[in-house]
Amino acid sequence: MRACAIAITLALGGVISPPGLAVTEAAWAQAQAERLWMHPQWLRLVHYRPGAVPGSWYSQADDPDFFLSAAGAHDPRAELAATLSAFAADASLGDAHAQCRFVARLAWLRERLDLGELPQPDCAAYRAFRDTVRAQRVVLVFPSYYLNSPSSMFGHTLLRLDPDASAEVGTEYLSFAVNFGALIDPADTGVLYAVKGLTGGYRGQFAVDFYFKKIQEYTRSENRDIWEYPLDLNAAEIERLIAHLWELRDIDFAYYFFDENCAYRVLELLEVARPGIDLTSAFALTAIPIDTVRAAQQAGLVRGRQFRPAQGTVLRQRLAQIPPVLHAQVLELAASPERLDDADMQVLEPSMRARVIDAAYRYLRFRQTGVARDPAIAQQSFRLLQAMQAEASALPVAAPVVPDVPPDLSHGSRRLAVGVWREEELQYLSLGLRMALHGLEENRDGFPWGAQLNMGHLELRVDEYGRLDLNRLDLVDIASLTPRDRFFRPLSWAVATGIERQWTDGREHRVAQINGGIGFTRAAGFDGLIYGLATARLEYNHGFADPLQPAGGLRGGSLMALGPLTLNGELGAEAFANGALRLRAELRGNWPLSRHQALHLELRWRDQRPDDTFAVGLRYLLYR
Incomplete structure (x- = not known):
């Protein structure tokens, strides 16, 4: 049953008239005079965002239990009116009373309005929660990239609530973790999991649990390093965060891997904790976890970092x-x-x-x-x-394990690229935008060596006549080239899908393709890696008599770090079911000019019998 079953009548002029509730009527009159429903903090407490139609609103909370008005999901004014009325309900409702359910709303409205003498329900459930979840310090936690799970490829962010701000390292095992995650059906296959995660097919909820369980999950089960960023929140801000966290218990949100994800929801909590800061507006398209850590740093919330090795x-x-x-x-x-x-x-x-x-x-x-x-x-x-x-x-005392560069000091997640190319007699400019995150040859500071995670890479080209055309579109391009030795024995793998150009039967064609491979990587000199993969490919190419063709092949190369310069030389061969044979040799080099700038040189030879082509390109890369 909904907590408040109080009838609220909104007249055409917007006057609330709950019979006999003079205190609430006075507060509503004051709220109307200040248009309090448009206050940024109210919009954040109910998770409102502007709608597609100017002047419209919608809440990202997808759970009817989060609202006290039937129109509350899209009407901030109606929800504020219903909240004020519900706060004046009979105290006998106990834990179901709106004052017990919406503690952060009540605290904020008391600051803004004269609520007078409201009923005093016994909020035993909230009191028990608050007695258990004590916090004197809040820490933003970033478990590093985990390529073996679609939802964790970009890393993850959560909060840690420490009961003692002066506690020494190691006592965090008594802390609580605040995590937002998708409620996943264990029966979902990998493909269905990815599709539902990309399209909002999962519900997401906040959960509070012991932090030591997260340590075990990340550093042991998934072998992921953890970076911890203590936050500069005072006692009042921490209290506000925990009160809002109570309001969000068991409340459903849509979950999207790329934007409305763990990182985005954590930023919303911090916005509620510290009114006036803006952390989420920059993440309208994607919310990459490490970028949200940077957003907290830029807002002045972070005071240092600590490393917990896997x-x-x-x-x-x-x-x-x-x-x-x-x-x-x-x-x-x-x-x-x-x-x-x-x-x-x-x-x-x-x-x-x-x-x-x-x-x-x-x-x-x-x-x-x-x-x-x-x-x-x-x-x-x-x-x-x-x-x-x-x-x-x-046993000698081991030095602390700390990487040279933390992930928050890596290059930006989005990348703009401008290049000049020559391919046979064709000369053109390339213009590229990649939404995320990192390529094999790019500056590896802050990233796992041998990991590639490219998503949403669009490249256009402008030929010498000024014509604009699609050069390539990489929806997904992932590679995990973790070296294998006598102690660590991971498989290397890669998967990519998108649209690219291929020469076939004397003409250049745009082809749709999906390919993948599995194999091994070994460490080599010059801080390098040598890798080899057996590959499979499915291509739709109008240059073939039968456009849809599968292929099998091999791919191998060497990835080397020579000071700031990174080189990746690769050979590949693919044999198609229709008898076509494709060979290629590529050399790619990346020279960082600064943390967020680089030059990228690419040499590419392709033999697609009877044609062979050679291309050379130089690109300037700018990261944001």
Whole structure:
């Protein structure tokens, strides 16, 4: 049942007339004089946004339980009138009373209006929530990019509520996490999951849970580093945030991967907490999580950053402190802890023996993440843990694991590009816009090395006669080239779909295509990667007698970082079902001019029998 079943009559002149509620009538008269329903804070408390028709409004909350007026979803004035009337309802409603349900609305309206002596319902549920969720500090949390989940490819943002602002590092396990996420049907396949996430097919809700669960989920289960940004919110602002969070419990919002997502909703909470700041207006098209962190920084909300490494990140650091010649002993010890007594372990210098035991234990625990408990392996872990404790005094103190560049200092997510090209006898200019986020060759500061995540890349070209045409459209272009070694054994993969140009039968055609590949990547010299993928492709090409053609092929290359210069040389071959063979060789280089500017050189040779073409292009890249 809705909390308030009070009849409200709005006359043509807009006068509220709840019988016998003189206090509410006076407050409504004051609200009308100030047009309080148009106040930015009221619009934020009810999550209103301007509608398509000038002067119209709609709330992004999609749940009727969030409104006290039948017209509240699209009428800020009616919702304010209904709220004032509901606040004067009989106190016997208890937890169902509007004062108990909409604590932040009540607090704000008390600041703006003379509400007089309202009924005093017993808000036991809110009181219990507030006694549990105590906070003296709020922290904005950014778990890093996770390419294996469509909803987390761009990272994630949530809030952490700390019960003690002076607490030392490590006590955050007592904190609460405030997370907005999609309510996903476990039966949805990957494709359906992506489609529904892109089109608003999922409901999203806020959830409050213990932060240590998020630490386990991100740093262990998903092996994602976490960046934490303490916020400069005072006690009153924190109280306002928590009160509004209570109002949003179990309230449905539409969830979209690209805009109305976790990052966007967190910014809305911060706007309510600190009236007067504008964090969301810049995210009308996309709300990339790291950009929302930057928005909070630019608004003066952030005071520093802290890094929480993933389980795999710590293991890599420990292995880097052990000579490669001893890595085999780490693996052997993890598999057989009884080798602790072997001569090759006993002859090691004490600090190195302690490092090897520590790495073996961490590796064994890393391998067991996300799998069912095995009593035998648990016994092995316990044996190594005992050995670690015995060698603890000899283990050198490890330096904190902190990447050179945090993600908030990476290049901007959106990219503008202007280029000059020559392809055979054709010369043209290219104009490009990419909505997000990062390519393999681009400045890797703040990004995982070997990760590519391009979304919404449109490139137009202007030929020498001034004609404007579509050059390419990349809807999705993702690659994960994580190096594989004896300790970490990920598969590399790539997937892309869009429209591009291909030479076929002596003519250039625009073709629609989807392609993907899977393979392996190994680390190489010059801080480089060598990769190879087996690929599959489906192409719709009017240059073929039968336009729709599948193809299989190979793709391989080398990605190198030479100081600020990044080079990616790649070879590819595809054999189509109709007998067509396509070969290509590409070299792409990227030279950052500054954090948000770069020059990009591309050389491309393509052989599509009987034609072969060579193109060279130079582009200027500007990031925002």
